[in-house]
Amino acid sequence: MIPGRKIRVLIVDDSAIVRKLLGEALATEPDIEVVGTAPDPYVARDKILALSPDVLTLDVEMPRMDGLTFLRKLMVFRPMPVIVISSLTQASCQIGMDALHAGAVDVMAKPGGPNSVGELKSTLATKIRAAAVSRVRSAHQPEAAPPAPPATHEKADPRALIAIGASTGGTQAIEEVLTRMPAGSPGIVITQHIPAGFSRAFAERLNRCCPMRVAEASDGDRVESGLALIAPGNFHMLVRQSGGTYRVTVKDGPLVCYQRPSVDVLFSSVAEAAGSHAVGALLTGMGSDGAQGLKKMKSAGAHTIAQDEASCVVFGMPMQAIRLGAAAEVVPLNSVARAISNAFAHEPIH
Numbered sequence: 001m002i003p004g005r006k007i008r009v010l011i012v013d014d015s016a017i018v019r020k021l022l023g024e025a026l027a028t029e030p031d032i033e034v035v036g037t038a039p040d041p042y043v044a045r046d047k048i049l050a051l052s053p054d055v056l057t058l059d060v061e062m063p064r065m066d067g068l069t070f071l072r073k074l075m076v077f078r079p080m081p082v083i084v085i086s087s088l089t090q091a092s093c094q095i096g097m098d099a100l101h102a103g104a105v106d107v108m109a110k111p112g113g114p115n116s117v118g119e120l121k122s123t124l125a126t127k128i129r130a131a132a133v134s135r136v137r138s139a140h141q142p143e144a145a146p147p148a149p150p151a152t153h154e155k156a157d158p159r160a161l162i163a164i165g166a167s168t169g170g171t172q173a174i175e176e177v178l179t180r181m182p183a184g185s186p187g188i189v190i191t192q193h194i195p196a197g198f199s200r201a202f203a204e205r206l207n208r209c210c211p212m213r214v215a216e217a218s219d220g221d222r223v224e225s226g227l228a229l230i231a232p233g234n235f236h237m238l239v240r241q242s243g244g245t246y247r248v249t250v251k252d253g254p255l256v257c258y259q260r261p262s263v264d265v266l267f268s269s270v271a272e273a274a275g276s277h278a279v280g281a282l283l284t285g286m287g288s289d290g291a292q293g294l295k296k297m298k299s300a301g302a303h304t305i306a307q308d309e310a311s312c313v314v315f316g317m318p319m320q321a322i323r324l325g326a327a328a329e330v331v332p333l334n335s336v337a338r339a340i341s342n343a344f345a346h347e348p349i350h
Contacts, residue, residue, distance in 0.1 A: 006033040007132045010053035012044040014062040025121045041070035056082045075103035081131035093201035100171045130168040130286035159277040160186035163270040165263030167193040167285025169313025180337035183211035187223035191266040196234035203230040219250040231261035238269035257289035267293025276301025279343045283307045285317040295326035303343035
């Protein structure tokens, strides 16, 4: 991106109505310009070459070539920031998760309901700004398999708790952290900025590839060793103490840092419920959500970790936490899991 230049966006969707809605949602943004639209990947390919957009919005269900196939080809030959626009059917949500794994930087629901146009206008521009400053990984090199998870702590303190927060680029970052952690890790609670409908597909994907069990959280779920709970899209998740154990509260409520679920909401509740028995990790993402919450965790005696700039897709949330003095440790993504494990290994016995 050239400083001062508008973000150039190409919209790829087979629906003329959706192309129009997306274009209208961005029309009044002073720093964003829709330079073109395309009804399918073949037209998109030509327009990418002719228009050199900074960001692509991409439907996953299109004729002639589906969006996921096109994305995989794009990440090999012309890596660029892509926001996937998907319907909320179970199959489409799964494809959306596959697209994030293939290199898309974000995913959002296709406009369709009576309230969707307003929601679209409030979220699309924000996602495009984050995508424009993101680091996109090329698909030329296959991803290295994660190392074997370290041995499980033999006698993990039942009061121990791990809290993780992320936004743009976070689905892949969280997957990398969890695949490097032992199956019997202390209970894990996770807030990832993700639309309603996609969080279940995200949890199911993680459950298939991670050593521990992963599930979308429901109100009242118990937090326990060997289980990671994902905040449902469009709901805040909090942790509370309940009879010597931790349980989650899943609830509606106002946006916090323009987000629901909010990392600040989760981290603040963990600071109160678990104090010095917790470890918090703030990963890649645009904005400042989680920075204040991580600071509260640190003030309560928790060990706090921020992902470093070089390994972030977007160095926004961790940067804000570091500036606040909220991070006791700043590490690359591939060291976050070990930093979490080391924090518990060095924790004094109470």
